[in-house]
Amino acid sequence: MPNINELLANSRVVPLVQADDPAVAVETSRALAAGGLTVVEVVFRTDRALECLKAVAEQVPEMIAGAGTVLTAAQAEAALASGAKFIVSPGLDDAVVAVARKHGVPVYPGIVSPSELQHAYNLGLDTVKFFPASIAGGIPMLKALSSVFRTMRFMPTGGVSPGNLADFLAVPAVLACGGSWLTPKDAIDAGDYKAITKLAAEAVSIAKKARA
Numbered sequence: 001m002p003n004i005n006e007l008l009a010n011s012r013v014v015p016l017v018q019a020d021d022p023a024v025a026v027e028t029s030r031a032l033a034a035g036g037l038t039v040v041e042v043v044f045r046t047d048r049a050l051e052c053l054k055a056v057a058e059q060v061p062e063m064i065a066g067a068g069t070v071l072t073a074a075q076a077e078a079a080l081a082s083g084a085k086f087i088v089s090p091g092l093d094d095a096v097v098a099v100a101r102k103h104g105v106p107v108y109p110g111i112v113s114p115s116e117l118q119h120a121y122n123l124g125l126d127t128v129k130f131f132p133a134s135i136a137g138g139i140p141m142l143k144a145l146s147s148v149f150r151t152m153r154f155m156p157t158g159g160v161s162p163g164n165l166a167d168f169l170a171v172p173a174v175l176a177c178g179g180s181w182l183t184p185k186d187a188i189d190a191g192d193y194k195a196i197t198k199l200a201a202e203a204v205s206i207a208k209k210a211r212a
């Protein structure tokens with residue numbers, strides 16, 4: 001089992017893949033990998049999300065595939081049975097966390113307040129998603145939260161873009177940023193996978209500079 005936190009800390013960018021068609025999810029993930037990204041989050045927002053996740057996990061070995069928008073324990077079980085290497089949720093749900101724990105898989109639940117973060121801390125989590133990052137206080141909120149929860153790492157998601165990625169990544173408590181800007185629907189609908197590779201490469205370059 002790879003150390004997912006380490007992979008996230010290296011990749012620093014987690015693209016969302018939302019697809020109705022497993023072949024599209026696979027092509028999108030390959031395009032992201034061609035741009036240099038190594039981790040992908042397949043979101044449970046379509047009827048065929050589980051098939052999409054399974055296809056990416058099986059057919060794109062160069063990518064570590066996780067499941068996103070996981071709302072229930074049953075979805076978490078299904079995602080793990082389909083090859084998810086990590087679980088991401090928009091909010092914090094004890095039952096979802098428990099499923100991931102039972103399987104020894106990392107889970108990144110979304111938090112937006114000190115109370116939710118304290119709950120996550122007391123569940124033994126060391127990394128959470130901060131969602132929706134840009135409208136829930138952005139970087140000032142992240143800095144305020146991390147000044148109190150000093151060991152917590154964050155994955156800001158929601159409103160992250162090439163314009164603010166470097167600023168988010170410069171916050172020491174930020175492990176990686178997630179987002180859908182790397183997989184625009186119009187490019188996918190047009191079959192323009194080169195555009196996705198270009199966006200991924202741009203993000204990789206921003207992340208490299210942010211680290212330096």
Ligand code: 3PG
Pocket residue numbers: 016068069090131157158159160178179180181
């Ligand atoms: C998520 O589920 O993480 C968010 O929908 C991502 O937000 P974004 O679309 O603004 O990147």
